Amino acid sequence: MPETARLMKIVTVIVNCCNEKSIGSGKIAVLPRDDCVRISTKEQSEAAIL
Structure with missing residues (x-):
């Protein structure tokens, strides 16, 4: 890609x-990595969206 x-x-x-969650609620984590960006939610803290 x-x-x-x-x-x-x-x-x-x-x-x-x-848009789905309230901004600043602490429910979304965006973690930059060397070769990707990990996006996770508090509800699924072990599962990355990307």
Whole structure:
């Protein structure tokens, strides 16, 4: 997948999660890694969305 498409997918997931939950609620964690971005929710703290 081209870098731009990957970035857009990541941003879309983050924005959708923020729209579904209240921003600042601590329920969404975005953790940058060397080769990916891990996005998880408090309800599923062990499961990454991306």
